[in-house]
Amino acid sequence: MENRITDIGPPHYWQFLPPVIQRNYGKWKSHEIIQPGVIKYKAESGEVVYAVRCGTPRLETTDYVREICEIADKYCDGYVRWTTRNNVEFHVTDEEKLRALLEDLKSRKHPGGSYKYPVGGTGASVTNIVHTQGWIHCHTPAIDASGVVKAIMDEIFDYFGSHKLPAQVRMALACCLNMCGAVHCSDIAVVGIHRKPPLVEDERLEKVCEIPLVIASCPLGAIKPATAEVGGEKKKTVRVNVDRCMFCGNCYTMCPAMPISDGQGDGIAIVVGGKVSNRISPPKFSKVVIPYIPNEPPRWPTTVKWIKKILETYSKHANKYERVGDWIERIGWERFFELTEIPFTWHLIDDYRLAYDTYRTSVHFKFTSHVETVTEIEY
């Protein structure tokens, strides 16, 4: 094409900053959340700006974005910002405009009755769930993403627009173990998992896959080269040692002739207790507490039930400022399972490499209801 230009990079952010932000860039003094979803920032100059935060579904159409533009034009001279957690933020400098904006946002609804721009997601709340693509767009998911998020957020909506929790609760969802959605460091997260080994399409494999790469892709060394007879013809292919497979789907990423998705086998694992912030305690990984829940579209009731149960048990028992993981570490994981009534199964004891890190190597534990007195062992 004529006059093609490349590598110009993103537009410079400065032109998109509202004038009040430009004037006080790097000179902010403090902030206050005046109500859930509304943060008031004060600059050293004495100037003030209110940021109004709204939840969005992340998966959206240009009409939805145009409506955001229309709101931004009406109240904010066209300026608008998104957060890392897919919330949208409007900025105003006076209180009258703020009230009008909040009223306006509340009145905007979809035909089915859902709010288009619910206000919240600040402070000790559940903010928007970071999530991935799922069945709308990806080729490896075990579960949907946007639909599961919608089902969860509908059920715990009250915690988005209020400050009732002991601390903020960050949720995330990833529809497969690739975890584009960064769930390993979230307070509560949902991960899609496969539970059947990949299918091997013998007649297609050598044409579409590089066999050495496929073999190398398996973290468990479960794949070995093989030859198969298809219609009297010898074909180069692979075999999976199914006893070693942990269903990560990595081989499918490398080789389209090894599909892994399965309507019956796939489902959801729940992981909890992770965090990213360095506040008080160091960042930590989330831990698996429910290894499998079946896929239940369109509203995933079992998943939603357990997430709500974990959230509310935490809310009832944790101290002020205590993140989910810090609360669990204080009371002990055995107590966590007792309080949430989540069944503890053998899948929750790690058997992946370096698993020893998670074994208990002290006698510092509590006698929760799980422990039965052993008087006799049957051989």
Next chain:
Amino acid sequence: MGEVKKHDTPLMDELKSGPWPSFVDDIYSYAEKHKKQAGFDIMGQMELSYKNKETHWKHGGIVGVFGYGGGVIGRYSDQQEKFPAIWAFHTVRVNQPAAKWYHSSALRKLCDLWDHRGSGIMNLHGSTGDIILLGTVTEQLEYIFYDLTHQLNMDLGGSGSNLRTPECCMGMSRCEWSCIDTQDMIHEFTNQFQDELHRPAFPYKFKIKISGCPNDCVAAIARSDFSIIGTWRDDIRIDQEAVRAYVGGELKPNAGAHSDRDWGPFDIKKEVIDLCPTKCMHWDEGQKKLYINNAECNRCMHCINVMPEALRPGLDTGATILMGAKAPILEGAQLSTVIIPFIKTEPPYDNIKNLIYKVWDYWMENGKNRERLGETIQRIGLNRFIVDVLGLKPLPQHVREPRSNPYIFWKEEEVEGGWTRDVAEFRKRHPA
């Protein structure tokens, strides 16, 4: 053009109810208004996935714009007969402006472009930060790219084994805690590394993310190979007047984050002093004065978060550089590890750029196919990476605790007399 065809989608329709914004309602409203078959077909295919509990997208497919190796992800339906309008549904990643600020004039142009050349469906934003345009065909890609660069002054982001689109927290644009200019740094790095962003030459993906302070709002420590986190070296600034206002109840703790529950009156001992992880704070009840032993503070941000009017990070600011975060695939999840405890960040950030180039040079040479930087570091050892590769001094800040096993890989030059020994000499001393 013929009539648009709406599919029967009872399961998807269930997701219209409830208070949280419904993407189903949004997509249907859009498809009806614009008579867009793609909107109906995508809902039809989703319905099928909801029924079968399996995705209906085929595996991958390489597509792209001329001269770039990344930025576009190919996608094809495995139900092309049933849903012809989405037979191909490629994703375009567009590099977002730093910290995701926009003006409606730019966003509207993007919407117009996407109505015209794509499905009208998008993500604001993808998990890596880019604007994601979902759903177009190969023939449109060059036109999209042309419109983006010429009309919108925008460019593609990264995908594949290259530098992924760098991302930062809102930093100085709105946050009083930002110790560094996260947006300026991200803009500078993104432009400097355009080649690495658009032309895959790495063993695997590489992410750079910057947070202005240890609260780490973009999760740099958890999801970037190269994590930069703003910090300070001197004393926390204290406004004793404001501290007294918190103690007296005139100011709400944690900026009002707990407003919907009665947690009782603010108790500075219980809520700040006792929760400080290093126990370096002291509230003198008689003097009504807060003391911080700053030398012991590990800058966790808790006290500052609780009393934002009273406490602020110090003025000798810079950044901590950490490396190696990744999700579980392949070798298990890793958080980034401290590599440089403190570095000054002055534009144009040549010191950090040089460090990045140094890491890339080594990783491109030594990283295995699909091995993230964190895995390469694990394989060769953090100590070798720090000392031999980067030429840095080993510090206690690099570890939580020193090793507990004495299986040390000594190098020959470290051992007096080297490793070559004479068996005959040995046997003279020790007859067999």
